[in-house]
Amino acid sequence: MTPHDTHEEPAAATAAPGGGTPLLEVRNLEVTYARTPGSPAVPAVRGVDLRLEAGQKLGIAGESGCGKSTLALALLRLLPSSAKLSGEILLDGEDIRTMSWGRLRAVRWAGASVVFQGAMHSLNAVHRIGDQIAEPILLHRRATPAAARKRAGELLEQVGLPASRVQAYPHELSGGQRQRVMIAMALACDPRLVIADEPTTALDVMIQAQILRLIEGLVADQDLGLIMISHDLAVLSDTCDRLAVMYAGRVVEEGPAKAVHAHAAHPYGRALSSAFPRIGDLASRRAPRGLPGDPPDPAAVPDGCAFHPRCPVALDVCATQDQVLRVAGPGRRAACVRVGEDDEGAAGAAGAAGAGDGAAAAREGAGEAASEGVSETTGSGS
Numbered sequence: 001m002t003p004h005d006t007h008e009e010p011a012a013a014t015a016a017p018g019g020g021t022p023l024l025e026v027r028n029l030e031v032t033y034a035r036t037p038g039s040p041a042v043p044a045v046r047g048v049d050l051r052l053e054a055g056q057k058l059g060i061a062g063e064s065g066c067g068k069s070t071l072a073l074a075l076l077r078l079l080p081s082s083a084k085l086s087g088e089i090l091l092d093g094e095d096i097r098t099m100s101w102g103r104l105r106a107v108r109w110a111g112a113s114v115v116f117q118g119a120m121h122s123l124n125a126v127h128r129i130g131d132q133i134a135e136p137i138l139l140h141r142r143a144t145p146a147a148a149r150k151r152a153g154e155l156l157e158q159v160g161l162p163a164s165r166v167q168a169y170p171h172e173l174s175g176g177q178r179q180r181v182m183i184a185m186a187l188a189c190d191p192r193l194v195i196a197d198e199p200t201t202a203l204d205v206m207i208q209a210q211i212l213r214l215i216e217g218l219v220a221d222q223d224l225g226l227i228m229i230s231h232d233l234a235v236l237s238d239t240c241d242r243l244a245v246m247y248a249g250r251v252v253e254e255g256p257a258k259a260v261h262a263h264a265a266h267p268y269g270r271a272l273s274s275a276f277p278r279i280g281d282l283a284s285r286r287a288p289r290g291l292p293g294d295p296p297d298p299a300a301v302p303d304g305c306a307f308h309p310r311c312p313v314a315l316d317v318c319a320t321q322d323q324v325l326r327v328a329g330p331g332r333r334a335a336c337v338r339v340g341e342d343d344e345g346a347a348g349a350a351g352a353a354g355a356g357d358g359a360a361a362a363r364e365g366a367g368e369a370a371s372e373g374v375s376e377t378t379g380s381g382s
């Protein structure tokens with residue numbers, strides 16, 4: 001039985017206020033990459049559910065290799081042919097996974113669009129910026145060349161660049177300006193949903209903040225849905241309404257962004273949030289904590305909870321029992337057997353381990369918590 005089968009709560013990564021059709025609903029999404037003959041397949045995304053309304057901003061966080069980019073590519077069927085995709089991806093109720101290529105081409109610009117990291121690689125070095133922005137408008141909006149060029153200038157102004165930059169080539173712009181151009185391109189056909197995969201990773205902190213504010217403003221003005229992907233929980237909690245934390249291809253925690261960042265319910269969420277400094281931490285010069293160990297090879301995910309070998313508060317049961325998302329507070333879910341304990345046990349032990357003592361020392365803390373009456377049967381869920 002997959003964890004998906006045993007969800008105790010319906011998928012509610014972002015609750016639909018009116019209960020109507022959400023902008024995006026992802027149900028039990030699985031992506032597996034085939035490898036060369038003889039090598040095991042890589043299950044990169046394993047049973048992910050998401051839900052997003054227009055005007056909402058969902059952050060997806062996790063370490064390198066946990067499947068964030070695969071999830072982003074899957075949402076618009078941009079995966080390589082070696083990837084096998086299953087589940088449902090409903091954009092305004094229409095399944096992206098099963099729609100025709102013709103319909104998909106239209107949806108890719110007008111329904112949803114993607115901003116990738118590294119704008120220099122995504123822009124064509126030999127074409128002027130204006131022509132590159134105008135191209136999808138010509139193709140998908142059937143605009144005249146003059147109207148498409150005019151719209152390209154307007155879009156540049158919308159992202160804070162002078163319309164005259166339509167004449168520029170990518171190498172004539174700074175990294176931050178190029179990222180603004182990528183955002184202008186993503187908005188060219190008035191999409192309902194924008195997926196931004198590490199949109200500010202290559203930029204310095206000041207430019208990063210400007211781009212994030214720009215994205216926030218555009219989402220608010222145009223009532224877009226936004227999915228922003230990053231390894232940096234602090235950036236996501238600053239920009240997004242809700243957060244989903246991924247580990248080894250699964251969502252292991254979800255909830256209101258600021259609450260998850262400040263006080264994660266899953267030990268992995270806590271470790272991830274202590275790995276990135278908050279403003280208060282910088283002021284107090286508190287050093288960010290690392291997370292010992294590496295994420296598992298997706299082709300050989302450990303039995304039980306995939307995080308248990310690194311978990312500072314793991315119990316014996318975690319090595320054998322798969323964990324499913326369970327209620328972890330108002331609007332929050334986490335896939336941890338220890339959800340529901342009082343915080344002093346689990347979070348206290350997590351703090352000890354996060355300070356760098358390693359998993360073994362932390363397990364001692366967990367053991368103490370367990371001997372103080374923490375039930376190992378707390379919501380086993382499997």
Ligand SMILES: Nc1ncnc2c1ncn2[C@@H]1O[C@H](COP(=O)(O)OP(=O)(O)OP(=O)(O)O)[C@@H](O)[C@H]1O
Pocket residue numbers: 033034042044062063064065066067068069070071080082231298
């Ligand atoms: N085309 C591919 N073929 C085979 N395996 C792949 C392919 N693309 C990604 N993977 C594997 O799938 C897993 C998830 O990768 P993915 O890029 O989605 O993770 P990520 O969380 O976005 O990482 P990062 O933050 O480093 O981009 C990794 O183990 C990766 O090696």
